Amino acid sequence: MSRGKLVYAQSGGVTAVINATASAVIRTARQNRVKVYAGHNGILGILNEDLIDTSKETLHTIRALAHTPGGAFGSCRFKLQSIEQDRARYERLIEVLAAHDIRYFLYNGGNDSADTALKIAQASKILGYPLTCVGVPKTVDNDLAVTDCSPGFGSVAKYTALSVREASLDIASMAKTSTKVFILEVMGRHAGWIAAAAGLAGEGRDAPPHLILFPERAFDEADFLHQVQATVNRIGWCVVAASEGVHYADGRFLAEAGSQDAFGHAQLGGAAPTLAGLVKEKLGMKVHWALPDYLQRSARHIASATDLAQAEAVGEAAVNYALQDKHGVIPVIERLSDRPYRWRVVPAPLARVANHEKKLPRKFIRADGYGITAAARSYLSPLIQGEAFPPFNRDGLPHIAELRRQPVAKKLSAFEG
C-alpha cells in the first residue's frame, strides 16, 4: 500500500458494460495490492469526499459487477470549468485526494469525461500534487476519438440489430391485415453509429431495416414517405430505424427539443412517434413504433461478448498505465484486422480524445442515404459478435451484484463549492 491509493469514478450516461470495466479496474488493482476507492456519483464523490471503499466488497461481488448493468458507484453529468475559472474546486479535489493518500485517478466516461480527466491531469501538475491521471473509455454513442470503438457501443449495437431482427418478424406476420410499418427509434444525438448498427439485422434491399434515418443526413419528408410506400408496395411491410437525432434540413429535430442537460446538450426523444404520425396521416397505413430509450443501454442480458471483453481490457489497461505512471493517457482499442477480428489495447494521450467527436464516416452511409455500406458492415459486424449472458437466478431474473458500498470515513469538512 506504500504507493498510495487509486480512485475510480464513473461519469456520463452508463452502459451495459461499464461495471465490467469497474470490475476489471478493481481486480487488477487488487492484484497489484493497490486499494481502490470509488467516487460516489463520479467526480462529485471526490469533491464531496463521498468515497466508497471497494476493499470491503468480496471478490465474488466484484466479479458479479461484470454482469451488472448501470453504474454501480453512481455516475454524474458535471462539467468542470477551467482551473483559471474555478481554481478553488481543483484545490478541493486535490485536498481530498491528498487527505486519503490517493495517487491514481481513473475517470471512466465519454468525451466530456475525458475532458474532465485531462483538466484534473493538468491541474495536479499546476498545483504540484503527484497524481497519475488516466482516462477509461466508455460510451454507447461510439463517438470517442482515436479509439477504434468505444466500450459500451458493441452491446447497444447488438441490442439494436437483434431488436430489428426480432420485431421485423412480428411486422412481417401482421402486415396482411394490420400493422404495415414499424419504426424503431435509437439513441445517438449527433452521430448515427447506433442507427447504422440496426443495418446489421439484414442485408439486401428487401431485408429489414428497409430504411435507416441518420442524423448525418437531412430528413426529406416527401422522399421518406415515398420510400415507405415503395417498400410496402414491394414486400408488404416496412421497418424503419431512426436516430433520435434525425432532423430537417434547417436543423429542426423531428423530436422537438426539450430541456438541456448539464453539458448543454438538447434532450431529445420522440422522433419515432413523429414519423409514425406522418406515415399514418399521409399514407394511411397502420403503424407501430418503439422507443427503447434506457433499455437499449442497460440490456446487459444481451451484451456483446466482444464489447464485454474490451470493457474489461480497458479497465485492466488503465490500472496498468496508472501504475506505470503513464500520466494523461487513456487506453484505446486498436483494430488489427476485420476478419478474423483482432484488436489490442494501446495508450493514447487524453488530449487527443477530450472534446473530440468521432463522426460516422460518409463512406458508411449508402449513397441513397437510407442504409449502410459494405465498409460499415466490416467495421460493425465484429463488435456485436459473441454472447455473454449473465447468470440467472432461479426466479428467472438476472443476477445482480449487491454491493455494500461502505463509505470511507471523512477527514475534511464539507466543501462549499
Next chain:
Amino acid sequence: MSRGKLVYAQSGGVTAVINATASAVIRTARQNRVKVYAGHNGILGILNEDLIDTSKETLHTIRALAHTPGGAFGSCRFKLQSIEQDRARYERLIEVLAAHDIRYFLYNGGNDSADTALKIAQASKILGYPLTCVGVPKTVDNDLAVTDCSPGFGSVAKYTALSVREASLDIASMAKTSTKVFILEVMGRHAGWIAAAAGLAGEGRDAPPHLILFPERAFDEADFLHQVQATVNRIGWCVVAASEGVHYADGRFLAEAGSQDAFGHAQLGGAAPTLAGLVKEKLGMKVHWALPDYLQRSARHIASATDLAQAEAVGEAAVNYALQDKHGVIPVIERLSDRPYRWRVVPAPLARVANHEKKLPRKFIRADGYGITAAARSYLSPLIQGEAFPPFNRDGLPHIAELRRQPVAKKLSAFEG
C-alpha cells in the same frame, strides 16, 4: 394419410413463442403421419385457398421454428360474422377444406380466435362437413379464460420484469445529477397482467418498480405526482411501469385513442410520454421513458423456458385432441401447485373460452393501487422462470428458421367474398 390433412393457422397479435406451438403442432402431426397445411395469414389463407405445405420443410427448419419469433405463416386480424349473417363465407371455407381433404382445423390465437374456431366448429356441423376443430391458446395479454395462463404471456412477463430490473440500475446511477424518473409503458389494453409482471423486478417499498399503473385502477394525477415526489424524496429516483391502458376516472386514456383495429379495439400507445410530460411539468424533474411496443412480444431471445414449454405442450395436445376427434375444444394450462410449480394441459370447451376475458384479480393489486400482492407474486413468478436462449449465429444475431413456404396448388377459383 387416409384420415385426411390438418390445417393450422395463426391469428391475432403474435408472440415470442407462437412458432414454438407451430413447431410442436407440425412435429406431432408428422409423428402421426398426418400432413399439415398452414393457412397463409390465418383464416384468410383458408378463405383464399392460400395454403402452405409444411411437409416441404425439413425437420431442422421445423425445429428451428421453436426459437423464431413472429408468426411464421402470417397472422391476421379478421373477425368472422355468424353463419346466419355470412353463410357464403362458411361455405367457401368448407369448400376449400374439402378440396384438400382437410379433416382437422387448428386455430392458434386469443379470445377472438377462439371465437373464430368455435364458429367454424359450429358451421362444419351445420354444413355437414366432418371436421374436427381445436383451438390453440396464445396471447401476450394473458386474458384467455379457463386456462391458468396463456402461452406467450410468460415471455413478455419475463421481458418486462427484466427490463425494469436492468433499466432501474441505470436510473439509480444517473439520478444524482440527471434523470430521476423513468417510465416504462407496457402492453395490456384492458387487463394489467403485463403491468403486474413488472412488479416481479423487485420486492419491498424501495425496490423498483416503485409505482405500477394498472388499467384496472382509475388514474389519479395528483396522487400519482405525490407518489413520484415522495419516492424521489425517499430514495432519490423513481421507476414507474404503466399499462398502455391507464386511464382517468372518466374513461379517457392517457394515450389518446387513435384508430381502431378490425375487432373494434382502440389503438393505444403513448401513456408513457404523457406521464413523462406531467412529471416534467409539474415536478420539474428530468424524466426518461421507454415504449418497447413490439419488442416486448417478439423478444424470443429472452423467452421464459416455462412459457416455451407450455407453448409447445399446447401445440402437441391440440394435435392429439384433434386426432382423438375432440371437437370444439382447446388445450388449456391447469396449475397443480405454485411451489414447486407444476402444471398440465387439459382440454376445455371452446365455448367457455371464446369471447371471455380474464381480468386481473382484485386481490393481485396492492391496496394502494400501485403494486402487486404476494398472491400475484405466487401466481406470476413461476411463469418467467428458466431461460431458453435461441442459438446464435457467428454474426452475433439469433438464428431464425428460414422456411420455404411452398404454396399448395390451388384447386378452386378465387373467392369473391
